[in-house]
Structures are given as C-alpha cells and as structure tokens.
Amino acid sequence: xxxxRYALRALGFALFVAIVVFLPFRLSDFRASExxxxxxxxxAILGLNVLTGYTGVISLGHGAFMALGAYTTAILVTDHGMRxxxxxxxxxxxAAAAGAAFGLPxxxxxxxxxxxxxxxxxVATPIVIxxxxxxxxxxxxxxxxxxxxxxGLPEFLVTLPGGKVLSFNDWLYYLTWTIALVLFxxxxxxxxxxxxxxxxxxxxxxxxASASGVWLAxxxxxxxxxxxxxxxxxxxxxxxxxxxxxPGAFPVERSIALLVGLAVGGLGSLAPLAAGAAFxxxxxxxxxDISKAPGVPAVIYGAVLIVLMIVLPMGVGGxxxxxxxxxxxxxxxxx
Amino acid sequence: MADVLxxxxxxxxxxxxxxxxxxxxxxxxxxxxxxxxxxxEMAMFSTFICWELLDRGLPYWVAFFLTxxxxxxxxxxxxxxxxxxxxxxxxITVVTVTIGLLILLNGAAAWIWKGEQRxxxxxxxxxxxxxxxxxxxxxxxxxxxxxxxxxxxLWAFFQRTRVGLALRAAALNPESSRLHGVRVSRMLALGWGxxxxxxxxxxxxxxxxxxxxDQNLMLxxxxxxxxxxxxxxxxxxxxxxxxxxxxGVVLNLVGAYVDFFADLRLPAALxxxxxxxxxxxxxxxxxxxxxxx
Numbered sequence: 001x002x003x004x005r006y007a008l009r010a011l012g013f014a015l016f017v018a019i020v021v022f023l024p025f026r027l028s029d030f031r032a033s034e035x036x037x038x039x040x041x042x043x044a045i046l047g048l049n050v051l052t053g054y055t056g057v058i059s060l061g062h063g064a065f066m067a068l069g070a071y072t073t074a075i076l077v078t079d080h081g082m083r084x085x086x087x088x089x090x091x092x093x094x095a096a097a098a099g100a101a102f103g104l105p106x107x108x109x110x111x112x113x114x115x116x117x118x119x120x121x122x123v124a125t126p127i128v129i130x131x132x133x134x135x136x137x138x139x140x141x142x143x144x145x146x147x148x149x150x151x152g153l154p155e156f157l158v159t160l161p162g163g164k165v166l167s168f169n170d171w172l173y174y175l176t177w178t179i180a181l182v183l184f185x186x187x188x189x190x191x192x193x194x195x196x197x198x199x200x201x202x203x204x205x206x207x208x209a210s211a212s213g214v215w216l217a218x219x220x221x222x223x224x225x226x227x228x229x230x231x232x233x234x235x236x237x238x239x240x241x242x243x244x245x246x247p248g249a250f251p252v253e254r255s256i257a258l259l260v261g262l263a264v265g266g267l268g269s270l271a272p273l274a275a276g277a278a279f280x281x282x283x284x285x286x287x288x289d290i291s292k293a294p295g296v297p298a299v300i301y302g303a304v305l306i307v308l309m310i311v312l313p314m315g316v317g318g319x320x321x322x323x324x325x326x327x328x329x330x331x332x333x334x335x
Numbered sequence: 336m337a338d339v340l341x342x343x344x345x346x347x348x349x350x351x352x353x354x355x356x357x358x359x360x361x362x363x364x365x366x367x368x369x370x371x372x373x374x375x376e377m378a379m380f381s382t383f384i385c386w387e388l389l390d391r392g393l394p395y396w397v398a399f400f401l402t403x404x405x406x407x408x409x410x411x412x413x414x415x416x417x418x419x420x421x422x423x424x425x426x427i428t429v430v431t432v433t434i435g436l437l438i439l440l441n442g443a444a445a446w447i448w449k450g451e452q453r454x455x456x457x458x459x460x461x462x463x464x465x466x467x468x469x470x471x472x473x474x475x476x477x478x479x480x481x482x483x484x485x486x487x488x489l490w491a492f493f494q495r496t497r498v499g500l501a502l503r504a505a506a507l508n509p510e511s512s513r514l515h516g517v518r519v520s521r522m523l524a525l526g527w528g529x530x531x532x533x534x535x536x537x538x539x540x541x542x543x544x545x546x547x548x549d550q551n552l553m554l555x556x557x558x559x560x561x562x563x564x565x566x567x568x569x570x571x572x573x574x575x576x577x578x579x580x581x582x583g584v585v586l587n588l589v590g591a592y593v594d595f596f597a598d599l600r601l602p603a604a605l606x607x608x609x610x611x612x613x614x615x616x617x618x619x620x621x622x623x624x625x626x627x628x
Contacts, residue, residue: 110616260435263427263431299439302441
C-alpha cells in the first residue's frame with residue numbers, strides 16, 4: 001500500500017471515530033442503549049471474523065463464549081465485589097482460555113464437522129448453566145441491578161463540555177464503542193500482520209499453507225482463542241448493559257445470529273461488520289413494527305435475510321469493495 | 336433386564352425418527368455439500384400440510400401421499416429458486432440462506448396455522464404387545480418398520496436404478512457427470528426433493544408421539560438429527576441410520592439410569608459425540624477425503 005492509501009484509511013478511521021463520539025448528542029436515551037447493543041454485537045462479530053473470515057473455520061458456538069464472559073463478569077461483581085469495568089478483560093481472557101481448550105482438540109475436525117460440533121456446544125450451553133445452579137443461579141440467573149460493582153460514570157464526566165448530560169445509557173454506549181474501536185484496531189492489525197496473512201493462507205488452502213511453513217495447529221488454536229476473547233468481552237458488556245445474566249439469554253439462536261451478522265456484514269471485512277451488527281438489532285424491531293401478528297415478524301426477517309444473501313452474497317463489505325474497488329484502483333494504481 | 340430392553344426399544348423408535356431426518360441431511364450434504372439447517376422446518380411444514388389435508392376430510396393415506404408429493408415439489412422449488420442462486424457463493428452464504436429459510440418457515444407456519452397446538456392422528460393402532468415383560472407399542476413398531484423400509488427403498492434406489500446412479504455421479508464429480516450426459520442441476524433438485532419427502536415422513540411419524548404439536552415440533556429433532564448425521568458420518572447414509580438409532584438408545588439409557596445426567600441428557604450425548612469425533616474425525620462410517628493441492 002502506498003502512503004496515500006494509508007492516509008485514506010486513517011482518514012476513514014478518524015471519520016468512523018468522529019461519528020461514534022458525536023452520535024449520542026443526536027440520539028435519545030433509548031437509542032443510545034440500542035447503539036450500545038450494536039457495539040456489543042460488533043465486537044462479537046469482529047471476533048468471529050478472525051476465525052471464520054480469516055481462517056475459514058465456521059463456528060456456530062460463539063454464544064457459549066459470550067455466556068462465559070457474561071457469567072464471569074456477573075459472578076466477579078456479585079460474589080467478589082469487583083468493579084464492572086475491571087471484569088471485562090478477565091472475562092475476555094477466561095473465554096480465550098476456553099477457546100484454546102476447545103480449539104486445540106477440535107482442530108482434528110474438518111469444516112462441517114467442526115461447525116456442527118460448535119453447534120452442539122451452543123445447544124448444550126444453557127442446559128449446562130442451569131445444571132450448575134450453585135455458581136450460576138440456575139434458570140433465574142444472576143441479578144446485577146443492586147450490585148455495588150455496577151458503577152456507571154465517574155463524577156467529573158457526567159456533564160460534558162457543551163452541556164450534554166450523560167445518562168447511564170450514554171455511558172454504556174461510550175464504554176462499548178471505546179472497547180469496540182480498540183478491538184477493531186487490533187483486528188485491523190491482525191489482518192495486516194504476518195499472522196493474519198498466515199491465517200488467510202490456511203483459509204485458502206490448508207495443505208499449501210502448511211507446506212509453506214505455516215504451523216496449522218498453533219495458528220488455528222490462536223485464532224480460536226482470539227476470537228473467543230472478543231466473544232467473552234462482548235458477553236461481559238452484555239451482562240453489564242442488561243444488569244443481569246440468565247441461561248435464557250444465551251440460546252443457540254444467539255450463536256446463529258452472530259454468524260448471520262457476519263454473513264450480512266461481509267466475511268473478511270472489518271468496518272462493514274458494524275452493518276451486520278446493526279442488522280441484528282434493527283431488523284427484528286423493524287419487522288415487529290410492520291406487523292405483530294404471530295409469525296409475521298419471523299417471515300419478514302427470514303425473507304429479508306434470504307433476499308439479502310441472494311442480492312449481496314458477499315455481504316455489505318462485498319458491496320462496498322465492488323463500489324469502491326474499481327474507482328480507487330483506477331485513480332491510485334497499486335505500486 | 337426387561338427394564339433395560341424396554342428403554343432400548345423405545346430408544347430405537349425415537350432413534351428411527353432421528354435417522355430419517357439425519358438421512359435427509361446426509362442426502363443434501365452428499366449431493367450439494369450444504370448442511371441444511373432448514374431441514375427440520377421443512378419437515379414441520381409438511382406435517383402441517385398433512386394436518387390441513389386431514390382436517391379437510393381426506394382419508395389418511397390419501398393425505399399422507401399427497402403430502403409427500405407436495406413436499407417433493409416444495410423441496411425441488413427451494414433448490415431451484417433459492418439454493419441454486421447462491422450455490423456459487425462461499426459456504427457461509429448458503430448456510431445463511433438455509434438459516435433464513437428456517438426462520439421464514441417457522442414464522443410462516445405460526446402465521447398460517449395461528450401458532451395453536453394441533454393433534455395429528457397416528458397411522459398405527461394404539462395397541463401394545465407384551466414380549467417377555469417388555470411392553471412394545473404398536474406405534475413404536477410402526478415407526479421402526481417405516482424407517483427401515485424407507486432406508487431399504489432409498490438404498491435400492493441409489494444402488495440399483497439409473498437415476499440413483501446418476502445422482503451419485505453428480506454428487507461425486509459434477510464435471511465428469513455433465514460430460515457423460517447427466518443433468519447435474521436436475522439431480523441436485525431431485526436430491527432436495529427426496530430429502531423433503533424423507534423429512535415429511537419423519538414429521539408425520541413424530542407428531543402423533545408428541546400428543547400435540549405446533550410450529551416448534553422439529554427444532555429438537557433437528558438437533559438430534561444433526562448429532563446422528565455427524566456421529567455416523569455426514570456423507571454416509573448407513574452412518575446416518577446407525578447414528579440415529581444409537582443416539583436414540585443412548586439418550587434413553589443415559590436419561591433413565593445415570594441420575595446426574597437426568598436433565599443433562601442432551602449435553603451428555605453431544606459431548607459423547609464430540610469425543611467420538613476426536614477419535615474418528617469423519618464420523619463412524621464417513622470416508623476421509625484425500626486432498627490434493
């Protein structure tokens with residue numbers, strides 16, 4: 001990439017950051033919580049992208065890592081009196097360890113077998129959580145509403161310059177999106193590193209990659225682990241924003257939703273994945289707005305998803321590449 | 336001992352249903368390389384069609400075979416209209432389309448049939464036989480017989496007919512088959528149609544055993560069918576059948592005799608399968624593929 005293209009990318013990123021920073025000034029309190037949820041999905045999808053988009057390993061079980069992160073935060077906050085934000089990295093690390101533990105043996109499995117094995121983990125998650133009720137509170141879950149660890153905003157930040165008063169939802173929004181932007185930058189760095197190139201080589205041809213000196217086991221396990229870290233962080237933020245965790249919050253549908261968000265955002269893309277996250281939050285609401293008759297929202301959701309996949313098989317990211325690709329390559333040829 | 340046999344027999348009956356749906360999944364995976372997440376919902380929709388036909392006063396077997404015909408056409412149409420249009424895309428796009436279809440069909444059934452509980456009559460009498468202390472329900476026997484018969488018919492179709500041969504050829508090597516005059520795209524549509532028929536039979540068999548059913552009838556069955564297909568090997572029809580029956584029996588025995596697992600039946604079975612997969616990554620009967628660069 002030439003310096004000019006780097007500058008263009010940096011400008012794009014700065015624009016993205018600016019939009020993220022100033023959005024709450026234009027949003028109602030309720031909308032801020034919705035956009036916080038988009039940020040949470042964005043983080044989880046970014047992580048899934050490292051595994052599925054770069055490495056080509058389809059996982060249908062990332063809801064399980066989200067659940068692990070969420071329960072880590074909930075248990076640390078209620079039983080050990082930790083402050084919520086400090087539990088976020090711990091939740092990520094625990095999920096990463098679980099990802100490595102699951103990823104290492106699971107690497108023996110090829111594509112569809114691995115996908116269905118992770119699907120099995122996603123199916124089993126809520127049932128296992130309910131069984132160990134001493135730790136997890138069973139089907140009632142853990143309530144964080146009165147917990148001391150949920151702190152909200154530091155005093156000096158409540159009123160921003162310009163007179164904007166930050167509510168709890170605004171705080172959630174900034175917390176989520178700050179982490180999302182940092183993890184976005186990390187994902188970008190992975191994409192452009194030697195490690196990221198090796199992962200893509202594995203995706204494109206495992207045998208050729210291994211013959212070229214890519215150690216499959218370590219790379220795949222690390223990819224699994226990184227992607228589980230993202231999911232754990234997203235789960236932790238979900239627990240903080242919902243004030244509670246329940247097994248019902250992590251059905252197999254949540255794992256499938258992450259894959260759907262990734263497909264809509266575009267496999268292997270980065271910023272367009274935010275569109276996939278927004279799709280997951282807004283489409284069900286929009287479908288509900290059209291009609292609340294039983295079954296109709298699901299029909300709309302399913303139909304839109306199918307049509308979207310037929311029209312945009314590479315997701316929003318693929319569309320953007322198609323639109324911007326020819327123009328930029330004509331104006332600024334690769335050197 | 337009679338008690339154990341009792342559990343085994345009812346396990347085989349529920350395993351027979353898993354086997355049918357697993358067979359449908361294997362059929363589609365073998366011919367198109369797609370893991371069809373909508374397989375269960377297609378079966379559920381067929382079951383509702385059968386219910387509707389019976390509700391309008393058709394005799395049972397007329398409704399039954401009419402449902403199979405409608406399901407076949409539906410399966411072919413789904414392949415032609417949806418799957419074919421995305422078949423050149425990456426795997427995740429095709430999987431996402433089948434997930435969209437799952438959500439769509441589930442919603443459509445709730446919409447059309449109001450999301451109410453329905454009851455489907457069983458084709459089998461409600462008699463029970465006592466064989467040496469083991470009580471066998473005629474319904475269970477019927478399910479086992481129908482599953483077995485279907486598997487045999489399917490085996491004969493694939494191994495002993497020209498169309499079956501063409502289907503296998505199209506799945507194995509589309510390019511060469513095309514050169515030998517096999518209409519590959521028609522074969523793929525045929526595969527989806529047959530899978531839809533298998534699913535319809537599974538749905539019609541399983542619905543009466545549940546007492547009543549709604550649009551969520553097949554979601555749990557789909558999970559077991561996936562497990563059965565993976566256990567047996569995604570590309571092995573025999574494996575799907577064996578996997579289904581083994582899974583049905585093991586689930587019943589574990590649930591009945593190991594106290595700790597009483598409410599962990601499903602996770603226990605899934606982790607058992609994961610363990611088997613680690614030893615045999617392509618399932619019990621699946622073939623490992625030699626790859627070339």
